[in-house]
Amino acid sequence: MIASEEQQNWLRLAEKARRGETLEREEALAVLESQDDELLAVLDAAFRVRLHGHGREVRLHVLRNAKSGTCLENCAFCSQSVGVDSGIQRYKLQTVEQLVEGAREAHDRQAFRYCMATASRGPSDGELEVICKAVEEIRHDVPIEICTSLGLLTEEQAARLAHAGVHRFNHNLETSRDYFPKICSTHTYDDRVATIRAAKKAGMDVCCGGIIGMGETLRDRVELAFALKDLDVDSIPVNFFDPRPGTPLAHVPRPSPVECLKALAMFRLVNPKTEIRMAGGREVNLRHLQPLALYAANSMFTEGYLTTAGQGYERDRAMIEEAGFVVVEWSAAGG
Numbered sequence: 125m126i127a128s129e130e131q132q133n134w135l136r137l138a139e140k141a142r143r144g145e146t147l148e149r150e151e152a153l154a155v156l157e158s159q160d161d162e163l164l165a166v167l168d169a170a171f172r173v174r175l176h177g178h179g180r181e182v183r184l185h186v187l188r189n190a191k192s193g194t195c196l197e198n199c200a201f202c203s204q205s206v207g208v209d210s211g212i213q214r215y216k217l218q219t220v221e222q223l224v225e226g227a228r229e230a231h232d233r234q235a236f237r238y239c240m241a242t243a244s245r246g247p248s249d250g251e252l253e254v255i256c257k258a259v260e261e262i263r264h265d266v267p268i269e270i271c272t273s274l275g276l277l278t279e280e281q282a283a284r285l286a287h288a289g290v291h292r293f294n295h296n297l298e299t300s301r302d303y304f305p306k307i308c309s310t311h312t313y314d315d316r317v318a319t320i321r322a323a324k325k326a327g328m329d330v331c332c333g334g335i336i337g338m339g340e341t342l343r344d345r346v347e348l349a350f351a352l353k354d355l356d357v358d359s360i361p362v363n364f365f366d367p368r369p370g371t372p373l374a375h376v377p378r379p380s381p382v383e384c385l386k387a388l389a390m391f392r393l394v395n396p397k398t399e400i401r402m403a404g405g406r407e408v409n410l411r412h413l414q415p416l417a418l419y420a421a422n423s424m425f426t427e428g429y430l431t432t433a434g435q436g437y438e439r440d441r442a443m444i445e446e447a448g449f450v451v452v453e454w455s456a457a458g459g
């Protein structure tokens with residue numbers, strides 16, 4: 125069958141990405157602006173790039189909300205800011221034993237990576253000690269990669285985490301530089317970039333992504349994808365906006381499933397070799413189209429998110445296997 129002119133255009137972008145050439149911003153924008161009728165052709169292009177760099181592998185991540193709802197920052201999408209009446213559980217940092225037990229549970233769920241996250245501007249000295257102790261025990265006892273997400277870091281704090289054995293640090297840019305002041309005023313985009321650089325300097329891998337659908341333009345999404353490329357991050361979690369009650373963005377409507385898929389395809393084509401994760405808001409935004417996201421993304425969270433539930437490990441695993449993809453654990457990947 126001869127490919128249509130539109131199909132050939134998407135295949136041309138796929139070939140360009142596979143060759144390691146950087147897409148033009150206008151080409152990335154065209155992915156987001158494509159007609160819905162072209163969705164499968166766009167996903168096919170993303171899939172070719174995914175297959176080239178990551179095969180049919182899927183890496184599962186389990187998130188642990190290690191300290192919930194106590195953050196003094198004011199990110200407009202976040203239910204964990206103390207000023208927000210969101211009805212979530214609020215608690216201080218969990219104990220070393222609880223954090224290590226969480227890693228064991230994650231390993232039981234075939235998780236490649238276990239991420240301990242705290243809701244705060246950054247860790248106190250005491251919190252850093254607890255996290256580092258937990259990391260050392262997990263490194264000793266559980267065959268799993270360790271990620272932490274602790275807010276803003278100094279270079280000294282980053283070095284302490286790396287020394288304890290943290291493989292990867294998560295800190296999201298959330299959106300474009302231009303749109304960031306609309307969602308947060310208590311810290312800056314450059315504060316976030318400085319933390320990403322500190323984590324890299326300390327020798328940790330960096331996980332850094334954002335949220336699709338907070339009122340930003342399509343061009344903002346492109347700018348985020350290119351900012352992450354410029355920072356050379358190792359992993360991009362693409363979250364889909366899930367309005368939380370009580371937050372300043374509670375009234376913003378969700379992005380459509382097709383919009384979410386086009387965004388994932390764009391992130392894949394702009395960042396061909398990077399781990400791309402379909403992250404928070406997956407189930408409620410992609411809905412029946414969830415399995416299609418696997419054609420662009422090569423990782424996902426299982427067992428829910430920081431303050432919201434997911435569809436559960438068994439359904440996640442069935443979805444992956446029925447779509448012909450394969451869950452890979454850390455030990456099998458040489459960890």
Ligand code: SF4
Pocket residue numbers: 195196197198199202203204205242243244245275
């Ligand atoms: S810094 Fe993190 S935990 Fe705090 S309000 Fe912003 S997103 Fe939420």
